[in-house]
Amino acid sequence: MATFSVNNIAIKGISCCVPKNLERNIDLDILTEEEIQRFIDATGVEERRIATKEICTSDLCAEAAEKLIKDLNWQKDEIEILVFVSQTADYILPVSAAILQDRLGLSTNCIAFDVPLGCSGYVYGMSIIAGMMKATGLKKGLLLAGDTSSKLLSKSDKSTVPLFGDGGSATAFEFDENASDLLFDLGTDGSGYKTIIVNDGGSRNRINSDSLTYHTISPGIERNACQLILDGMDVFSFGISQAPKTVNKLIEKFEIDKEAIDHFVFHQANLMMNKMIVKKLKLPVEKVPYSLKEFGNTSSTTIPLTIVTALQDKLNNADQDLILCGFGVGLSWGTAKITLNNAVISDLIEL
Numbered sequence: 001m002a003t004f005s006v007n008n009i010a011i012k013g014i015s016c017c018v019p020k021n022l023e024r025n026i027d028l029d030i031l032t033e034e035e036i037q038r039f040i041d042a043t044g045v046e047e048r049r050i051a052t053k054e055i056c057t058s059d060l061c062a063e064a065a066e067k068l069i070k071d072l073n074w075q076k077d078e079i080e081i082l083v084f085v086s087q088t089a090d091y092i093l094p095v096s097a098a099i100l101q102d103r104l105g106l107s108t109n110c111i112a113f114d115v116p117l118g119c120s121g122y123v124y125g126m127s128i129i130a131g132m133m134k135a136t137g138l139k140k141g142l143l144l145a146g147d148t149s150s151k152l153l154s155k156s157d158k159s160t161v162p163l164f165g166d167g168g169s170a171t172a173f174e175f176d177e178n179a180s181d182l183l184f185d186l187g188t189d190g191s192g193y194k195t196i197i198v199n200d201g202g203s204r205n206r207i208n209s210d211s212l213t214y215h216t217i218s219p220g221i222e223r224n225a226c227q228l229i230l231d232g233m234d235v236f237s238f239g240i241s242q243a244p245k246t247v248n249k250l251i252e253k254f255e256i257d258k259e260a261i262d263h264f265v266f267h268q269a270n271l272m273m274n275k276m277i278v279k280k281l282k283l284p285v286e287k288v289p290y291s292l293k294e295f296g297n298t299s300s301t302t303i304p305l306t307i308v309t310a311l312q313d314k315l316n317n318a319d320q321d322l323i324l325c326g327f328g329v330g331l332s333w334g335t336a337k338i339t340l341n342n343a344v345i346s347d348l349i350e351l
Helices: 033-043 057-072 096-103 121-136 190-195 232-253 271-281 299-310
Strands: 003-006 009-018 022-024 047-049 081-085 111-115 140-148 166-175 182-188 215-218 221-223 263-266 319-328 332-341
Touching: 003 121, 003 232, 009 057, 009 121, 009 299, 009 332, 033 271, 047 166, 057 096, 057 140, 057 166, 081 096, 081 121, 096 111, 111 121, 121 140, 121 166, 121 182, 121 299, 121 319, 121 332, 140 299, 166 299, 182 232, 190 232, 232 271, 232 319, 232 332, 263 271, 263 299, 299 319
Parallel strands: 081 111, 081 140, 263 319
Antiparallel strands: 003 182, 009 166, 022 047, 140 166, 182 332, 215 221, 319 332
16 A cells, blocks of 8 residues: 555755756747747746756755755764655766765765656655665665756757756655654556656667757757657646545545645646646645746755745744645656654755
8 A cells, every 4th residue: 555654753854955057938049929928827937947067966965965964963974864866867877875975974884775756756755765764763864856857858849948947955854753653645657657758868768879869849849869758738637637636545544634734835847737736625825835936847856945945934943734745757646744843944055
C-alpha cells in the first residue's frame, strides 16, 4: 500500500537557492506579443531564474545546504544521510550525492545516493529519507532536491522555454520522539512515460549522429532528440485528475481535518492547472500559495521554493500543518501531510 505514515522524524528547516540570472518572458523573441500575453495569462509565469553554463543543480543545492546547516547550527559530522533528488545530475555516473557529500564536508559514514525524479520528487524524497531514518535509527539527514531544467530545453521551443526555471533546495530532517507523524500517499502510472521525456542520451537510445539534429515539430517548436518533449494537453489532463485524487486519498485515509490545514502547497505546474485542482478540492484560495510568477516551473524545487518565498514569515518560529502535493514526469505523484514546529525557513539565496 502506497499510503503510509512515518513517525519520530521532524522537519527542522528548509532552504532554497536560485540563479541570479533572470529571464523575463516578455523579452523572449520566440513568441509574439499576443502569444506572450496568452501564455502569461494561462501559466502565471512572468519570469524565471536560469542557470548559466557553469552552474549545475548540485551547485544550487550545495549553497542551500550550507545556508541551512549554518542557520540550524548543525555539526556536519552529525549528518548521516544525504538524498539528492534531481533529473539533472552532474554526470551519468557517479551519483551527484557522492560529490555533494565530499563538497559539503560530511562524514564518510554518511549514506548518499541520487533519486532521479522530477515534479513528484520532493514528496518522494521526503518519504525516502524519513523512512530510512526511522528504520535505521539515523539521527540527522539532508534532502537536496532541485533541477536545472533549462539545460534540457531547446531555445527554439516556445512550448517549454517560457515555462521552466531552475532552482535547488535543502530540507533538514532529525529524529524526534515528539514529532508529528509524516503522512504520505505515493503513486505511479508508467503508461504515460512518454508524456514528458528526453528521448536520447540514456541506455535505451544512445546518443548518435542524428541526436543533435534539430527538427521542426510545428511553428515555433524546433528541438533535437536530447531535449525535453512535453505533451501539454496530456500533462494538463493528468494533473487536474490525479492531484485531487491523491490529496483526497490522504485526507480520507488518515481522517485529516481539511479545515485545520494551514497551507496547501502544490507543485507549480501552471496557474490554470493549479486553479482547477484547487477548485476541485474546494480549498480556500488564501491557503494556496504560489511562486510561479517569479520562478516558473522549477520541477522538484517548486514545493520548497514556494514555502521559502511565499510562506517564510508565517512559518518561521510557528506551528503549522501543511499538505504538499507533487505530480508530473513519470507519470508519478505524491502527497504528504507535514507539521512544521518552529522550523527554520532560511532566506532565499541567489547564486
